[in-house]
Amino acid sequence: MIYIKLSLPNALQDSAMPSATPPTTPHGINWFKYSSPQAFFPVAGALAPCFAVLAAVLCVVGLYIGFFIAPNDAQQGESYRIIFIHVPAAWMSMLIYLVMAFWAGMGLAFNTRLSGMMATALAPTGAMFTFLALWTGALWGKPTWGTWWVWDARLTSELLLLFLYFGFMALQAAIDDPRRADKAGAVLALVGVINIPIIYFSVQWWNTLHQGASVSLKSAPTMAMTMFTGMMVMVFACWAYAIAAALWRVRCIILERERRSDWVNAYLEAQK
């Protein structure tokens, strides 16, 4: 067996704070090295700006490809260019829900505070992307199909996903004790994850039986390579942005929840 010793690179070590990582044994990987809020706080602080810059750069590149290099679409004209934000937002909304449920589950299983905080931090960003997917979907539907709202299987499932996000956030907001809020939200998120395939399947069936396959935002223009590239770059831009926003938010949550501890008070004093 190969043993690996991990240690914080010097750049990430905040010398103003006492060492927060649990002592590593000489052998084996300490999987919980960053699982205390105090240990993760500086890591998040260092990573978030990197992801934010990455997101901005990728966004510029992606939109440039999307608007200036990708050609006009024969059927839909220029309105198809909404795809460069609609598809990334939709994919992010689903990915973030899965990651949120994952961390919530980890928090339930290992009783780690930080996992629950991460799930709480991800929810608003996920809800925002879901809303954007719905909004851009509606604005795409109007010039293409003539109506603002289309009961397309995917848009309807997105709408239900938005309700699932709202339910998660509302439940956590209604519970005062943060640990109970984390665990209750975790149960709800896991129940939601199991339900998402069921919801999607039944909505798809409902849609095809009622409307036929005529109306579907799935029929994106047959993707020219440039369109596909632009879209994928935007996907990664949104992904990097989501990570940055979640890391910034989890830092706020850590400071709020741990405000009674010495390290937070020392840190906030140093900020003044």
Next chain:
Amino acid sequence: MLAVMRGVIVRDLTLAWRRRSDVFTSMIFFVIVASLFPLGIGPEPKLLLAIGPGVVWVAALLASMLALSRLFASDYADGTLEQMLLAATPLSVIVIAKVIAHWIAANLPLVLIAPLLGLQFGLPADALAVLALALALGTPSLSLIGAIGAALTLGLRGGGVLLALLVLPLYAPVLILGSLAVEATAAGLFAQPYLLLLAALSLGALSLAPWAVSAALRISYE
């Protein structure tokens, strides 16, 4: 274990019987909501026939959901729920028993009077039978999923509306399949696939939900 289940079911049904008015208010709510739709939309028979299955199902969903707060509330208030948490019998077993009793008291009346509401919308006789059967197959999963929501929101402020927000999106597949079953029958097609799927959802909920409800109850009690 079966003795405990029978004891819990008998106890809950006795308590529900002593508060018969709760059951009747649920039923009357069901009737009122279903009757409001024609008032809002207009009495044209073809239109009512088209929306009838969906309306009855939505009304049943809402009535079922309103009854959910009764599932754990009184036991939570007087401390019986805490005893159930401490009991030797697994909590999931007690939860299944409570949900069975709740289904009999809250959802079975809806199943029985739904055909009458279907008549209001002009549904044909075979569609009425399928409506009752679909509700009978679908409401167990409504009770089970709703029990998860009720356990999560135990004792919280803003309880009823929060419960609705949590639980209604999860009800969507049951609603879709249930109303498709009735519409298919009204159109002369087979309802069997939808009924089988409803049964599958209920069985799936029966196997998974009690565990989630137990976890949620323990979380609410910490």
Next chain:
Amino acid sequence: MNWGSASEFFAMGGKGLYVWGSYAVTFLCIGIELAMLASRRRALNKKS
């Protein structure tokens, strides 16, 4: 390059409202999210 002139770019072949409506709301939402995060952080710094 796809566009003959800046005005063509903004018109988007007549679909300008939809395309720019989408992107405008996107950047607005991102801006709101970041602003809310910043104010949350400022409140924390101030409260200590």
